[in-house]
Amino acid sequence: MPDAIFADHRLASIYDAFGGDRHDLTAYLDIADELSADRVLDIGCGTGCLAILLAESGRTVVGVDPAEASLEVAKSKNGAARITWLHGDATAMPPIDADLAVMTGNVAQVFLTDADWIQTLQGIRSALRPGGHLVFETRRPExxxxxxxxxxxxxxxxxxxxxxxxxxxxxxxxxxxxxxxxxxxxxxxxxxxxxxxxxxRFRSRDEVESNLTAHGYLVQDVREAPDRPGREFVFIAKRAA
The missing domain is CATH 2.20.25 (N-terminal domain of TfIIb)
Structure with missing residues (x-):
């Protein structure tokens, strides 16, 4: 069940006010350009900040989130009609042949058990086209x-x-x-x-890379978050054939 900060209607309606200008999302737009990604899946899209930016850049975007209150906020924003919004999680995604799937913020760390994390990676893989990419950030435990x-x-x-x-x-x-x-x-x-x-859950770089490799991905790069150097890993992984 999503945390109240996302699922409570009153909290979801003020979430963006405490999130700042979200300049951290620029890096994901740049990566989408780098990977020539036209069809993007935003997992844990929340109130839709990144999904709307991606759609404004001319991409086809699907946003998925288990918190209906957050999706309602997302759907109320200018430009939201361009996006396909799905209430649910990545373990039951339709095969949308995405070029790129992204998880921003703390999304990759909310999966506490190995089973939930692995099922999420597998669900994302099934939603990607062959050769599509998964990009996400996670905080460095150290x-x-x-x-x-x-x-x-x-x-x-x-x-x-x-x-x-x-x-x-x-x-x-x-x-x-x-x-x-x-x-x-x-x-x-x-x-x-x-x-x-x-x-x-704070996973080490080695643990994340091992999980990706074991479940159908090729790790192509592990980068810094440009606006938070030394604080996070940004994983770029390609769906293996």
Whole structure:
């Protein structure tokens, strides 16, 4: 089940306000150009920020997400009509012959069990055309991002239509490779408080490469995230024949 931050309608409606300008997505547009990808599958598309940018560049885009509330936000945006939106996950994708599948943000880390992760990789592979690519990012475990999260102060944003909203992040458990945390949102206009609990799995580079190789991919490159050097791996893998 998706975390409340994505699945709760009130939280989904303010998600973009706390996400910033999403300049991190530019790298994915550049990779789509590099790979000459015309048909793109955005897995865990959330509120559709990347999917809409890809569609605006003239590509055919399919966005899939298990959180219906996030998809509703995505569908309400300008340009959303160009995109095919699917409610679900990557384990049951139709064979769409995508040139490229992407997972941005923390999407690749929400699959906590080996079975869920492997089923996701297999589902994506079935949705790619022969020779199509999977590109995704994942946080470097050695960077220990959770130590920075523990020091983050509350953030208050004036959200159009919602007023002032305060966000607090608390790390609740560290049992590597798993890290759990809680977001607490306080809507200052009416005092409503909503919490969202999340857990991410931090896989090493070797583990991810082994998983990809074992399940039908050729790892072509492992890069830095250009806007977050030293913090993440960006994997570029090709569907093996």
């Amino acid at each position: 960077r220990r991002a959770w130590e920075e999260w523990a020091d983050e102060p509350p953030t208050t944003v004036d959200v159009p239509g919602a007023g002032l909203v305060e966000q607090q992040l608390h790390v609740t458990a560290i049992r590597l490779p798993f890290v759990s945390f809680r977001h607490t949102y306080t809507f200052l206009t009416d005092g409503m408080v909503i919490t969202s609990h999340s857990t991410l």
